[in-house]
Amino acid sequence: MTAINLAEKLSSFTEHWSPRIIGRYNDNDIMVVKVEGEFVWHDHPETDDFFLCLAGSVDIELRDEVIHLDAGELYVVPAGVEHRPVARGEAHLLLIEPRGTPNTGDADTAVHKPEI
Amino acid sequence: MTAINLAEKLSSFTEHWSPRIIGRYNDNDIMVVKVEGEFVWHDHPETDDFFLCLAGSVDIELRDEVIHLDAGELYVVPAGVEHRPVARGEAHLLLIEPRGTPNTGDADTAVHKPEI
Numbered sequence: 001m002t003a004i005n006l007a008e009k010l011s012s013f014t015e016h017w018s019p020r021i022i023g024r025y026n027d028n029d030i031m032v033v034k035v036e037g038e039f040v041w042h043d044h045p046e047t048d049d050f051f052l053c054l055a056g057s058v059d060i061e062l063r064d065e066v067i068h069l070d071a072g073e074l075y076v077v078p079a080g081v082e083h084r085p086v087a088r089g090e091a092h093l094l095l096i097e098p099r100g101t102p103n104t105g106d107a108d109t110a111v112h113k114p115e116i
Numbered sequence: 117m118t119a120i121n122l123a124e125k126l127s128s129f130t131e132h133w134s135p136r137i138i139g140r141y142n143d144n145d146i147m148v149v150k151v152e153g154e155f156v157w158h159d160h161p162e163t164d165d166f167f168l169c170l171a172g173s174v175d176i177e178l179r180d181e182v183i184h185l186d187a188g189e190l191y192v193v194p195a196g197v198e199h200r201p202v203a204r205g206e207a208h209l210l211l212i213e214p215r216g217t218p219n220t221g222d223a224d225t226a227v228h229k230p231e232i
Contacts, residue, residue, distance in 0.1 A: 001178070001181065001183060001191075002183065002191075003183055003184060003185050003186075003189040003190070004189060004191065005188065005189050006188050006189065006190065023192055024192065025164050025166045025192050025212060026163060026164050026195075026214075030166075030190070030192070047142060048141050048142050050141045050146075052210075062117070065117065067117060067118065067119055069119050072121065072122050072123055072170075073119040073120060073121050073122065074119070074120045074122065074139065074146070075117075075118075075119050075120060076139050076141050076146070079142075094168075096141060096212075098142075
């Protein structure tokens with residue numbers, strides 16, 4: 001058992017919008033992801049969606065407002081609320097979602113989340 | 117709905133070992149806490165215990181090893197595993213636990229966790 005170093009995990013890959021699983025908390029995946037540009041609009045009907053900005057900044061666009069996150073800021077998108085993360089430059093995020101949650105809200109388009 | 121700024125939340129109180137609830141993720145409380153010195157040995161039989169070190173450093177003592185966390189490092193104590201956080205100087209942590217989890221593992225000695 002060992003500490004999980006976020007910067008070290010983030011330095012091990014370069015792809016955008018491809019979450020890596022770095023740990024587990026009860027039935028949830030703890031992930032880091034690098035993002036840049038626009039993701040797709042989606043929602044997760046069954047679960048809230050935890051975002052903590054670690055570096056850079058990201059807009060969590062909702063249909064009627066925008067939540068701007070700088071490093072050291074977090075936001076939890078409530079279950080069922082449509083959202084689209086948008087990053088003007090590269091941003092690094094810590095994500096928490098129940099194991100098996102599709103990142104796009106849709107199993108057909110979701111990426112595989114490798115453990116690192 | 118707004119971003120939750122961790123530094124701002126942490127600047128609003130000074131007490132040690134007194135977690136503040138800053139958000140919710142499904143049935144979990146998201147908390148920040150300032151710690152210094154030794155906490156009590158305890159476990160949470162029903163849940164894992166999420167620690168992310170935001171500033172300073174903390175040792176998560178287990179019965180047979182010590183997990184040292186610097187800022188930017190996280191560790192999840194598995195359910196049922198006895199642990200004792202110990203901080204040589206002041207450290208700031210992000211915690212996630214199911215709502216209502218007693219911080220000492222014992223409802224009789226647990227502190228109230230206010231929302232801020």
